[in-house]
Amino acid sequence: MLALADIHHIAIICSDYQRSKQFYTEVLGLEILHEHYREARDSYKLDLGLQGRYLIELFSFPASAERPSYPEARGLRHLAFAVQDMEGEVEKLKAMDIAVEAVRIDEITGKRFTFFSDPDGLPIELYEL
Template sequence: MLTLNKVHHIAIICSDYERSKRFYTEVLGFAVVQETFRAARQSWKLDLSLGGTYIIELFSFPDPPERLSRPEAQGLRHLAFEVNDVEVAVKALLDKQVVTEPIRVDELTGKRFTFFADPDGLPLELYER
């Protein structure tokens, strides 16, 4: 039987490396673990952590193709981040000019949540603890 321990990381390919790097570090507060330029691929790789846990690999590639990225599209639906208070988190995003959808309540759990997007339109969610 296959035994999985945990999700190791989430890989994201961005269209504008510097813009996405600023978004994930300055807006969302991820810490840079390591940044590497891979000359053979003309590609940056940025390892990011949150609360000391390695979570995201952010990649740049020359001319990556666009991908449909709406929440109901087939494939990865969204990436969700837990927050203590969704209203406080929304205000912090709005202070950095990041627009969110209206706050909703999960009909199954009673928890509040909202969606917003990264610079390439990747759907991100804030989900209240």
């Protein structure tokens, strides 16, 4: 068995770098830690953090493939973020004209959760603490 210490980061490839950068920073509120343009790859790499902790690498690559299906494609199913106030966060998303699914109850934990999508359709979950 490996002796893993923690999750280091999550990597996401987007279709429209500026649109996704705006979404992850202005909608989700993630902090820009580093931004690099890699000329040889015609690609951006944006390192994003949450409360000072490195969390997501956002990449742009020319002509990247579409996600095969929603939401049950192999690979990353969704990103989940913990929130304290489900109603408040859902209202913020709706005020930004972001479609949000109805809030549901996790049948195992009894906690509330909901889903919305990033600009490329990657499902994002809010899970109430």
